Amino acid sequence: MKKLMMTLAVAGAIFIAPEVTEASVKMGDRGSSVETLQQSLASQGYNSSSNIDGVFGPKTLAAVQAYQLSNRISSPRGNFFGVAGPRTLSSLGVSGGSSNSTAASSSSSSSNSSQSTSVAGASSSSSNSGVISTARSLVGSPYVWGGTSPRGFDCSGFIQYSFAQNGKSVPRTVAQMWNAGSRVSSPSVGDLVFFETRTGPSHAGIYIGNNQFIHSGSSTGVTISNMSNPYWSRTYIGARSL
Structure with missing residues (x-):
């Protein structure tokens, strides 16, 4: 028992x-x-x-x-x-x-x-979540100079594709995106963050929150990076809302 x-x-x-x-x-x-x-x-x-x-x-x-x-x-x-x-x-x-x-x-x-x-720290545009979702689905895509498709992206081609898949047209080059966007003091989810890797705005990514951004890097392809990384924090020049 x-x-x-x-x-x-x-x-x-x-x-x-x-x-x-x-x-x-x-x-x-x-x-x-x-x-x-x-x-x-x-x-x-x-x-x-x-x-x-x-x-x-x-x-x-x-x-x-x-x-x-x-x-x-x-x-x-x-x-x-x-x-x-x-x-x-x-x-x-x-x-x-x-x-x-x-x-x-x-x-x-x-x-x-x-x-x-609006959600704190996020854009009020409902399309932004779709842009981020599309961008995340492309992680691992290779870097290709001038690339504009999942077979290969450069940084601006990746951004343009992610927005286009959600019905929003953005300029083709980083410099054009910088000029077309509205300046913001700090980025919200869905805003673009810009870096001066050469003279002037020369690299950009999509801010996804938690001090992170998603972008197509020449040595990494589409990946998620932290803005506190010494290289990115040193070259960061500002954010724009499109």
Whole structure:
């Protein structure tokens, strides 16, 4: 009898595990908790505003994985890579990431807020999240001088392509982008950041938040870099909003 009671106790401890899963939003889930997650990812530039439908599909999975990688929450080697668990949800500000039901309860207010106000540190243009999503999907594309397609980009070709895929036309060269943009004192998500690697504005990228920008570097191809990097901080000359 004593052994039977111990066996039941162990079984009970194992049975508790699904409660951890309930505090997560994952592939295949549907409903307001997923919609809230999608809205939060979009506000950070990791999800397209057109992908807010309450269905956790491949696009949402990719957005969650990109967010987890950028914020060092998980990686492809992690057991929960692509699962929006408590840590991911809390980082996104989704009701502390306590549970799906908690996330769902905030869906309505989050939706109303996203429609009426700008997210702090982000552009009010709904197209910016789409631009960032497109740009992120191109990470790894090679650098090609004069390149304007995923087969190869130069820095301005990459920016022009990312915006064009979201219905916005921008000039072709870095100098033209610099002249066409409106000066801002500090960049918001979706703004362009410029660097003087040669005389005048000669390199540019798209600001994605958290002091990071995405760009096509001559030695790296499309990649994400930190503006605090000594080289980029030394050559940075300002930001422009298009």
